[in-house]
Amino acid sequence: MKIANFFLVVNHGELTLIDVGSKDEIENIRRKFDEAGHSLDQLKRIIPTHCHPDHIGSLAALKQATGAQVLAHEAEAPFITQEARLPRARGAAWLLHALTEPLFRPEPCPVDQTLKHGDTIEGTGLTVIHMPGHSPGSICLYHREARALFTGDALINMFGKMGGPFPPFCWETQRARRSLSRLKELDVETLYFSHGETIREGANEKIRSLVEFMNKEG
Numbered sequence: 239m240k241i242a243n244f245f246l247v248v249n250h251g252e253l254t255l256i257d258v259g260s261k262d263e264i265e266n267i268r269r270k271f272d273e274a275g276h277s278l279d280q281l282k283r284i285i286p287t288h289c290h291p292d293h294i295g296s297l298a299a300l301k302q303a304t305g306a307q308v309l310a311h312e313a314e315a316p317f318i319t320q321e322a323r324l325p326r327a328r329g330a331a332w333l334l335h336a337l338t339e340p341l342f343r344p345e346p347c348p349v350d351q352t353l354k355h356g357d358t359i360e361g362t363g364l365t366v367i368h369m370p371g372h373s374p375g376s377i378c379l380y381h382r383e384a385r386a387l388f389t390g391d392a393l394i395n396m397f398g399k400m401g402g403p404f405p406p407f408c409w410e411t412q413r414a415r416r417s418l419s420r421l422k423e424l425d426v427e428t429l430y431f432s433h434g435e436t437i438r439e440g441a442n443e444k445i446r447s448l449v450e451f452m453n454k455e456g
């Protein structure tokens with residue numbers, strides 16, 4: 239299973255973690271906190287971008303260890319608490335999913351607060367951009383002041399180019415592509431990907447040309 243990036247956002251001294259990576263990631267997270275001069279106990283909240291196991295594998299354990307609040311989009315929360323099962327991806331990899339999903343299934347985790355498109359999350363400077371398609375409640379998180387976008391899996395930067403989510407892992411690929419036009423409205427300098435290298439230059443241009451390309455493809 240590929241490992242996704244996670245991000246620590248420090249906003250006026252308040253610590254927020256975006257995603258937590260796969261199972262058994264806590265020691266790695268603790269080390270990263272140490273390196274950044276923070277302690278894990280200071281963690282105030284965790285915002286999963288969506289419910290896939292490479293993003294929330296350690297969520298329940300980390301919440302338990304730190305007492306951090308968990309905030310998730312309202313359409314994604316039931317899959318994180320596991321009151322509902324995520325509809326199976328419709329892409330070609332469904333058989334792989336069916337076979338491996340039980341192996342990687344994260345522990346259920348309570349959600350303390352649900353989020354909606356356009357919400358600004360107190361103490362973080364982050365705004366929620368709902369990006370349905372990769373999963374029903376996938377989100378990007380936008381930090382206006384820093385002109386930074388945390389893409390989750392709505393946008394990836396793999397194999398040498400930026401693009402929409404990888405179709406085999408999408409709930410509804412066409413919808414995921416349509417959601418990308420929401421990003422055109424934002425002024426972005428830095429793109430932080432869950433999968434792929436950070437882009438620090440020309441982000442607005444890259445987003446615009448991707449959206450145009452997706453629209454042409456239909």
Ligand SMILES: [Zn+2]
Pocket residue numbers: 288290372391407
């Ligand atoms: Zn995903």
Ligand SMILES: [Zn+2]
Pocket residue numbers: 242290292293391432433
């Ligand atoms: Zn992922």
